[in-house]
Amino acid sequence: MTDTVIVLFSRDLRVHDHPALAAACEHARHVIPLFVADPAIPGDNRRGFLAECLADLRESLRERGGELAVRHGDQVAETMRLVGESKAQAVYTSMDVSTFANRRQRRLAEECERARTAFQMFPGLTIVPPDALRPSGGGDHYRVFTPYWRAWTRQPRRDVLKAPGMVNVPEGLRAGRLPEPGREPRELFRGGETAGRRRMTQWLRHCVADYADGHDDMAGNRTSMLSPYLRFGCVSPLELESFAGVEGAGGDGEEFVRQLCWRDFFHQVTRAFPRINRDDYRPRGHEWRDDDHAAQAWKEGMTGIPIVDAGMRQMLSEGWMHNRARLIVGSFLVRRLRLDWRVGAQHFFDWLLDGDVANNYGNWQWVAGTGNDTRPNRPVNHIRQARRYDPDGEYVRRYVPELDAVPRRAVHEPWKLPLGVPGYPAPLVRMD
The missing domain is CATH 1.25.40.80 (Serine Threonine Protein Phosphatase 5, Tetratricopeptide repeat)
Structure with a gap:
């Protein structure tokens, strides 16, 4: 039996069905659960959620006799420092797929080999x-x-794995401080398992x-x-x-x-295709416009198109957006405003609590016609979508209060009102 194994957590902040943690608890006398808060990883809008996730994970481990060691800095350097301090014989982690994650996993594997420490990646993501x-x-x-x-x-x-009944950490393990939340925690989503x-x-x-x-x-x-x-x-x-x-x-x-x-x-x-967040998966010769004013209006939910503005404001206020709204606002950006999908994808990645490389950029490329869609010129009628999936305008009114006084049947087309809507912008593009 191995004496000490470090389990490096990243995007797997749980104790239930965690293959790397389960294997370590089964095969090692001592297990050191580790999370490294790496300043190289962006995500200010997710920092509060992450802090709650880590606090919850630490509590779950403590209930099982364990501890979550938290370190701050470069993940590979801090992991190897703990390997040296604890004399760990192995590092276990869950396999990830982005360019950044792949690079970090290769570095960690190389450093472990240099230190004659076993390194193993597990499924789970x-x-x-x-x-x-x-x-x-x-x-x-x-x-x-x-x-x-x-x-x-x-x-x-x-098999789905049970949470370990006991996590035996070495004596004298320094816990370390949890990351400070960057923003106030969001009431709709409390972080943690x-x-x-x-x-x-x-x-x-x-x-x-x-x-x-x-x-x-x-x-x-x-x-x-x-x-x-x-x-x-x-x-x-x-x-x-x-x-x-x-x-x-x-x-x-x-x-x-x-x-x-x-x-x-x-x-x-x-x-x-790890450059999915940078390069067209299927280049089709798109020519995108540069229009900072239109891009900013879209980001702020001030395009004058109610269903688009409602979706964008939901994301800014909640850190989440309804799946149908994501399709509508994404299609509006690339097909009506003709702006580069990367503008929208980066904004989503910055603001969404669920923003990750694979799903965020994969979906954006699908919407833009540069990705895996077999119908790259798929049309989306934004007003028809709004009438079908928000027929009473309840979703729009929830996030665009300027339209409260607009008659129900006109909430998706306020530009048709004789004097417009006070406080609400004229549409960036014609929609009728």
Whole structure:
């Protein structure tokens, strides 16, 4: 049995179904759970949520006799410093797929080899590991979702793992201070595995069977709203899938599971094309406009198009945006304003609690027609979408209070009112 193993946490801030933690607790006498707060990683808008996640993780580990060691600085340097201090024989971590994560994992592997310390990466960030599936016709990854979905549904799953009953840390381990929140915590989303599992349980119990009919109801908030917890690994995607399949029996749990598959799909795309946040996945000769005024109006929710402005203001106030609104505002930016998808993707990445490289940039490229969409010129009629998915204008009124006095039937087209709407801008583009 190994004496001491460091378990390096990153985007897997939980104790349930954590393969690296479970393996360390099974095979080592002492386990050091470690998180390194790296200033090189942006995310001021997520800092408060992250601080709550780490506080919750520390408490869960302490309940099991353990501790979360927190260090500040470069992740590789701080991990290797702790290896030297603790005389750890191995470092375990969960595999990630972005360029930054890949570079960091390679550095850590090289440093561990130099120090004669074992290094092992485990699954856990996705349901099916990003490197597990290959197209039968050749290629290193699936480029189209439907064949990936068929292969994904047939792929055997590993077992969902229980949380360890005991985490034995070495005597004298210095805990370290948790990161300070950068912003006030958001009331809608409390960070941490405890909050994530509570939301998961309630949603699966009451809502998943109605997901197919309700997830596009923009005013009804009938989506799971679990994406921030998946992004930080507070909830296991594999455990969520297993529960959705059971709880959704007789309803439409499969439709929700399909959305989890999209998440896996973009992770395997990003593993094969790690520059997904910089370069067109499928260059198609788009010529984007430079218009700082239009870009700023879009970012502030001041385009004069109510459904677009409502979505953008929801993100600024809550750190989250309804999935249908994401499609609408993204399509508006690239197809009506003709602005570069990278402008929108970076803004989303900066503000969304669930902003990660694979899903954020993969979805933006899909909307822009530079990604995995088999219909790259797919049209989106923003006003028709608004009337269909927010028929009474309730979603718009919630986030654009300037339109409270507008008649219900006109809330999606205030530019048609004779004198306009006081305090609300004229539309950037014609929509009638």
